[in-house]
Amino acid sequence: MTDALNVTNVTKTFGGLTAVNNVTLSVTEGERRAIIGPNGAGKTTLFNLIAGQLHVDHGHVCVFGVNVTGLAVHKRARLGVSRTFQLSTLFGELTVRQQIQLAVIGREHTLRTGLFTPLSAHRHVTEQVDQILATWDLTDVADTPSVTLGYGTKRLIELVLATATKPRLLLLDEPTAGVDASDAKRIVDTISALPRDITVLLVEHDMKVAFHLADTVTVLTDGTELVTDIPDVVARNQQVIDAYLGRQEV
Amino acid sequence: MKRPVIIASVALVAIFMLPLILNTFHLSVATRILVLALFAVAFNLVFGFGGMPSLGHAAYFGVGGYTLGLFATGTELPILVIITLAILFGGGLGALIGVLTLRTNGIYLLLLTLAAAQALYGLAFQQVRLTGGDNGIAGISRNLLPFVTDTASFVRVTGVIVVTALVVLYLVSQSVTGLALHAHRIAPERLQALGFNVQRLRITAFSVSGAFSSLAGVLFVFTNRFVGPENLTWSISAAVMLYAIFGGARYFTGPIVGAATLTVIETVVSGVTTRWLTVLGLTYILVVMFLPDGLLGRAHTLFTRTQQQARS
Numbered sequence: 001m002t003d004a005l006n007v008t009n010v011t012k013t014f015g016g017l018t019a020v021n022n023v024t025l026s027v028t029e030g031e032r033r034a035i036i037g038p039n040g041a042g043k044t045t046l047f048n049l050i051a052g053q054l055h056v057d058h059g060h061v062c063v064f065g066v067n068v069t070g071l072a073v074h075k076r077a078r079l080g081v082s083r084t085f086q087l088s089t090l091f092g093e094l095t096v097r098q099q100i101q102l103a104v105i106g107r108e109h110t111l112r113t114g115l116f117t118p119l120s121a122h123r124h125v126t127e128q129v130d131q132i133l134a135t136w137d138l139t140d141v142a143d144t145p146s147v148t149l150g151y152g153t154k155r156l157i158e159l160v161l162a163t164a165t166k167p168r169l170l171l172l173d174e175p176t177a178g179v180d181a182s183d184a185k186r187i188v189d190t191i192s193a194l195p196r197d198i199t200v201l202l203v204e205h206d207m208k209v210a211f212h213l214a215d216t217v218t219v220l221t222d223g224t225e226l227v228t229d230i231p232d233v234v235a236r237n238q239q240v241i242d243a244y245l246g247r248q249e250v
Numbered sequence: 251m252k253r254p255v256i257i258a259s260v261a262l263v264a265i266f267m268l269p270l271i272l273n274t275f276h277l278s279v280a281t282r283i284l285v286l287a288l289f290a291v292a293f294n295l296v297f298g299f300g301g302m303p304s305l306g307h308a309a310y311f312g313v314g315g316y317t318l319g320l321f322a323t324g325t326e327l328p329i330l331v332i333i334t335l336a337i338l339f340g341g342g343l344g345a346l347i348g349v350l351t352l353r354t355n356g357i358y359l360l361l362l363t364l365a366a367a368q369a370l371y372g373l374a375f376q377q378v379r380l381t382g383g384d385n386g387i388a389g390i391s392r393n394l395l396p397f398v399t400d401t402a403s404f405v406r407v408t409g410v411i412v413v414t415a416l417v418v419l420y421l422v423s424q425s426v427t428g429l430a431l432h433a434h435r436i437a438p439e440r441l442q443a444l445g446f447n448v449q450r451l452r453i454t455a456f457s458v459s460g461a462f463s464s465l466a467g468v469l470f471v472f473t474n475r476f477v478g479p480e481n482l483t484w485s486i487s488a489a490v491m492l493y494a495i496f497g498g499a500r501y502f503t504g505p506i507v508g509a510a511t512l513t514v515i516e517t518v519v520s521g522v523t524t525r526w527l528t529v530l531g532l533t534y535i536l537v538v539m540f541l542p543d544g545l546l547g548r549a550h551t552l553f554t555r556t557q558q559q560a561r562s
Contacts, residue, residue: 051443053439072447073439073442074442074443074445074447074448077443077444078445082443085440089436089437091432091433092436092437093432093436094432098432099433102429102430102446107445111426112426112447113426113427113450113454114427115425115426115427115454116421116425117421117426118421118424118425119425119428119429165445
């Protein structure tokens with residue numbers, strides 16, 4: 001099986017601070033991979049390097065065998081890379097429907113630059129958007145600006161937008177951060193129900209969520225990879241416990 | 251799709267009736283409003299929709315005007331060719347300024363666009379042999395336009411051009427590009443993550459905006475029968491921004507309302523006192539304090555509130 005993602009010897013520094021230091025990791029197609037680590041371990045930086053918001057100082061990033069190291073965000077998106085953002089501001093004033101329209105259109109290169117044709121003329125877009133709204137039980141709030149919705153719903157829409165682009169590699173940045181228990185459960189259930197042709201890489205603060213969702217867990221500390229293994233092994237790894245949970249006083 | 255056609259038809263009929271009820275002076279005010287409304291809507295594509303503050307839209311407005319002035323007095327080209335050239339120059343200049351300002355936003359974009367427009371102003375002012383410098387180019391006849399013989403027919407022809415241009419701009423606002431522009435204003439990095447080429451979108455927006463601003467500039471010169479450096483001054487850029495803010499920059503029709511209201515106020519006030527700019531300044535302060543979303547924003551809030559009250 002080919003790899004969905006190959007990160008090779010990637011380094012990123014901000015001034016004197018090395019946020020990601022010579023990290024190498026591969027994620028196979030269909031895999032669920034979680035990246036965990038204490039605050040400031042470089043999780044989000046690594047994430048931005050993969051999605052393209054930041055560019056690497058050294059090393060390579062390959063997605064489905066394509067070297068995307070120098071590619072802009074939208075070009076990576078067109079290769080099937082989709083991401084969620086930690087802060088769910090979404091497109092605040094736009095309605096939920098409009099936002100999903102954008103996500104659906106974003107993957108069709110014939111539509112993205114339409115200048116004079118009304119949006120409503122694209123029947124298949126309308127149909128797909130209606131279908132997505134129905135699937136996610138969002139029909140009631142379809143014409144509401146997302147800014148007026150509750151936080152849990154916004155986190156859910158974040159996920160809807162990311163999956164509406166029909167991604168092959170889905171990058172989830174702390175999908176359950178700050179969400180109450182019932183919404184968190186809904187989001188976790190949704191992620192674990194995603195079809196296996198979507199490879200998922202998730203940055204998570206909540207160990208329980210990460211261990212529940214992931215096939216494999218990578219632990220980052222101080223910008224370097226500490227260990228990569230299945231959740232059970234990682235959970236018992238003494239180094240991980242020391243680094244992530246703090247050394248236990250006996 | 252049908253509603254805008256109806257609104258456009260009604261507007262056209264109304265414009266065609268204007269010469270029957272207005273005197274020559276008021277007709278000239280009405281023409282000004284039509285032209286400035288087109289300019290303001292074109293400007294607002296970049297400003298209110300795309301969230302890119304430009305203080306340099308006088309550049310496109312003036313380039314349109316000078317294209318007409320230079321070619322109409324210096325060549326024998328048919329007027330429709332000249333107007334097409336003006337639109338192309340405006341669009342090209344928009345694309346160029348869009349490219350040059352790709353990496354800037356907010357106050358920096360404001361300053362760069364202002365600088366670009368000021369450069370053109372300087373050029374028009376100093377190339378005396380070509381542009382007549384401060385004296386400008388006078389004697390540009392309205393009769394060059396097809397079907398124009400007098401003030402009444404000029405208003406009608408201007409009306410047809412403006413309404414057609416507004417319908418095209420409305421189509422743009424309802425297209426994928428229109429929606430993407432709103433999204434760009436709110437969260438450009440998210441839009442890019444969805445697969446949109448944000449740089450291309452910005453250049454497109456500036457280009458379309460420039461093209462239609464240039465067309466407005468052409469019509470403005472026909473209205474005044476004259477083009478001079480004042481068509482390129484920064485205060486034109488500031489005025490068009492005021493129209494958009496005053497009427498409501500989030501709405502397609504906001505700039506039209508703004509241009510109409512402010513032009514009417516200007517006409518009335520100028521008849522009473524010479525201190526129009528003072529009045530404009532005060533009006534602007536009041537709008538920013540009490541109508542942050544413009545007249546239409548206020549109307550929209552009131553309307554929804556009444557609806558909610560009616561329901562409960």
